Amino acid sequence: AQDRAAEKAHFVKCGVACAPFAVIETVQHLADVPASLLPGILKTSRMGYDGKGQVRVTDRAALSQAWDDLQRVPCVLEKMLPLQFECSVIVARGANGQCVHLPVQRNLHRDGILAVTEVYEGNMPQTLAQRAVAAAKSIANEMQYVGVLCVEFFVLDPASAEAQSVGALVVNEIAPRPHNSGHYSMDACDVSQFELQVRTLAGLPLTQPRQHSPSVMLNLLGDIWPDPPWNAVLALPGTHLHLYGKAKASKGRKMGHLTVTAATVEQARETALQAAQILGIAPF
Numbered sequence: 001a002q003d004r005a006a007e008k009a010h011f012v013k014c015g016v017a018c019a020p021f022a023v024i025e026t027v028q029h030l031a032d033v034p035a036s037l038l039p040g041i042l043k044t045s046r047m048g049y050d051g052k053g054q055v056r057v058t059d060r061a062a063l064s065q066a067w068d069d070l071q072r073v074p075c076v077l078e079k080m081l082p083l084q085f086e087c088s089v090i091v092a093r094g095a096n097g098q099c100v101h102l103p104v105q106r107n108l109h110r111d112g113i114l115a116v117t118e119v120y121e122g123n124m125p126q127t128l129a130q131r132a133v134a135a136a137k138s139i140a141n142e143m144q145y146v147g148v149l150c151v152e153f154f155v156l157d158p159a160s161a162e163a164q165s166v167g168a169l170v171v172n173e174i175a176p177r178p179h180n181s182g183h184y185s186m187d188a189c190d191v192s193q194f195e196l197q198v199r200t201l202a203g204l205p206l207t208q209p210r211q212h213s214p215s216v217m218l219n220l221l222g223d224i225w226p227d228p229p230w231n232a233v234l235a236l237p238g239t240h241l242h243l244y245g246k247a248k249a250s251k252g253r254k255m256g257h258l259t260v261t262a263a264t265v266e267q268a269r270e271t272a273l274q275a276a277q278i279l280g281i282a283p284f
Contacts, residue, residue, distance in 0.1 A: 001173070001176045004043055004173070005076055008023075014142045016138060017167045017169065018171045019166070019172075020037060020079040021037070021076050022034070022037055022077045024074070030064060036079070038079075039079075040079050040080050041077070042057055044075055055070065056080070079162075081154060081162050082157040082160040083154050084155045085124070085155050087124055089102070090178075091149050092148045092149075093146055093147070095200075100206045102119075102193060103119050105118070105119050105181045106123040113252055117215075118269070119184055120211075120215065121214075122265070124155065128168060128169055132169060139151055147200045148177060148193050148196050150179030151171060154170050183217060184216075184217040186242070189211050213262060213263070214263075215259060215268060216268045220254070220256040220258060221254060222252065228279055232278050236275055237271060239258060239260055239271065242257050244256050258272075
């Protein structure tokens with residue numbers, strides 16, 4: 001998970017589709033990049049998160065310049081794909097091989113940072129959701145993982161040529177820990193991702209989590225500080241505020257999250273949009 005090249009190799013080993021890619025570690029690797037991978041996204045193999053260490057490139061000249069700008073560290077070039085939306089699956093696997101999962105999470109990123117997670121029945125086609133869960137479990141089982149693991153996916157435009165060649169669902173990356181997109185489980189599920197982490201590491205039984213309420217989670221970034229109107233937000237029904245206790249707010253820094261739960265999907269979305277408007281967060 002700390003090395004994109006090793007991560008891609010693991011996906012290939014598991015038989016899980018990922019974006020067409022090439023590893024670039026030498027000048028010869030750069031020269032050998034097939035034209036079919038352009039336009040693409042050049043990503044550093046290590047130390048990249050929340051959109052950091054990534055450069056979009058349209059042609060070979062831009063690719064060469066981007067690699068120079070990244071100090072010629074080992075990189076992975078991924079073909080740019082026509083995305084319909086993004087999603088993630090959180091699995092918890094015990095030392096005995098038992099594996100359970102949270103519902104599939106539909107995610108919206110802005111500037112490479114998770115902005116909104118929506119979790120409810122029908123948030124994506126059921127067949128794709130089932131494939132995502134199966135792929136996530138395969139990735140965890142293949143490396144005998146113990147703990148909570150998040151697997152992030154791209155869902156491609158079904159009408160695109162890329163979807164016809166690699167499939168509508170491709171894996172993006174893994175995070176070997178409780179994940180931002182799973183924070184809603186604290187308020188919307190009978191077992192949260194954090195309890196699952198404790199259970200896996202303590203050797204306690206794993207029960208399949210159940211979601212009891214449709215949920216929308218908004219990430220709260222430092223952009224809305226220094227004085228967010230919490231009273232107005234908490235006056236909305238079904239709002240759950242979680243602040244992380246960080247002393248300093250800065251642009252793009254995750255300071256907390258707001259989970260909205262409701263009896264219906266429509267109510268959860270409506271309240272979340274009201275909260276976003278109050279907080280000055282762009283609608284979704």
